[in-house]
Amino acid sequence: QVQLQESGPGLVKPSGTLSLTCAVSGGSIASSKWWSWVRQPPGKGLEWIGEINHSGSTSYSPSLQSRVTISVDKSKNQFSLNLSSVTAADTAVYFCARADWSGYDSWGQGTLVTVSS
Amino acid sequence: EVVLTQSPATLSLSPGNGATLSCRASQSVSSYLAWYQQKPGQAPRLLIYDASIRAAGVPARFTGSGSGTDFTLTISSLEPEDFAIYYCQQRSHWPPEDTFGQGTTLEIK
Numbered sequence: 550q551v552q553l554q555e556s557g558p559g560l561v562k563p564s565g566t567l568s569l570t571c572a573v574s575g576g577s578i579a580s581s582k583w584w585s586w587v588r589q590p591p592g593k594g595l596e597w598i599g600e601i602n603h604s605g606s607t608s609y610s611p612s613l614q615s616r617v618t619i620s621v622d623k624s625k626n627q628f629s630l631n632l633s634s635v636t637a638a639d640t641a642v643y644f645c646a647r648a649d650w651s652g653y654d655s656w657g658q659g660t661l662v663t664v665s666s
Numbered sequence: 667e668v669v670l671t672q673s674p675a676t677l678s679l680s681p682g683n684g685a686t687l688s689c690r691a692s693q694s695v696s697s698y699l700a701w702y703q704q705k706p707g708q709a710p711r712l713l714i715y716d717a718s719i720r721a722a723g724v725p726a727r728f729t730g731s732g733s734g735t736d737f738t739l740t741i742s743s744l745e746p747e748d749f750a751i752y753y754c755q756q757r758s759h760w761p762p763e764d765t766f767g768q769g770t771t772l773e774i775k
Contacts, residue, residue, distance in 0.1 A: 600762070648757075651719075
């Protein structure tokens with residue numbers, strides 16, 4: 550059973566860069582899956598941020614594409630999210646998750662990131 | 667971009683009742699549609715994938731149906747633990763992009 554765990558700062562200043570890491574255990578990040586980031590503003594719905602696959606190819610939400618970078622570190626079995634030029638609108642719970650064409654079958658517990666000075 | 671519209675926004679029912687949740691896509695998504703359940707403070711849980719296949723460990727009272735643009739999640743007899751928020755989700759082939767519906771809150775009446 551694969552497990553995912555997000556880590557990173559819980560507070561980021563406006564105009565700064567949000568950086569999170571997702572550690573994967575119980576499975577290889579080199580498998581034929583997509584490794585994704587999804588966020589959820591407080592009291593709101595789920596928003597797809599983007600993903601990276603086993604070969605390192607990335608796809609991003611059009612609304613966030615200019616600010617998002619997702620990368621993978623196979624040696625550490627983890628992947629990361631960088632979101633630049635953050636504002637209060639980026640305050641959310643950030644989830645990492647594993648996906649394929651059948652949906653998201655494994656999720657991290659989520660981590661709240663607040664953008665505030 | 668495919669837009670998923672869920673209805674109703676809120677559904678108020680009693681344990682033992684049946685529930686019907688709808689998800690409509692702005693264009694055909696074939697059968698690549700999934701349903702999730704989310705409880706407060708938790709990550710979403712995959713219930714149904716490929717429109718009608720129950721994920722491992724999901725009770726038989728959850729049934730998914732539909733194809734193309736119209737999909738339904740049916741819960742045959744609500745248990746207390748079923749009261750939660752439900753989301754549908756689809757993935758576009760090209761460009762690769764995932765979309766979630768806005769959610770249906772299933773609350774105890």
